[in-house]
Amino acid sequence: MSTARDIMTPDVTCVRSDESVVDAARKMAELDVGALPICGPDERLKGMLTDRDIVVRVVAEERDPATCTAGELARGELLTVGADDSLELVLELMADRRVRRVPVIDGHVLVGIISQADVARRLPDSTVGDLVSDVSRPA
Secondary structure, eight states: OOBHHHHOEESOOOEETTSBHHHHHHHHHHHTOSEEEEEOTTSOEEEEEEHHHHIIIIITTTOOTTTSBHHHHOOSOOOOEETTSBHHHHHHHHHHHTOSEEEEEETTEEEEEEEHHHHHHHSOHHHHHHHHHHHHSOO
């Protein structure tokens, strides 16, 4: 049985909770990604920051991205999966919670991330189609 570890992208870069949104946006641009995990000073995962969060919760609200921190944008319960969780569980959680990416942890340590692109590269087309359909369905 395949696990989260089998399809995750390892070596994920975090944005620190005390880093500015400008710094986070620069990291996103440099890495060509649309989301970064937010990690606290204790190295624990605090949330996820997306490019959409920056637009909707900073730019649209006319907040200063140079003084607003990534940690201020961490919100709600964070969905994570364990590195040894089954792919079936991972796909079910992504579909049920309608998320396009999910951090992978081993204990309390962030070890990777699974995105729709990871699923698309490694699983059959029908599985990918089902996931994209489920994640994209209206609330």
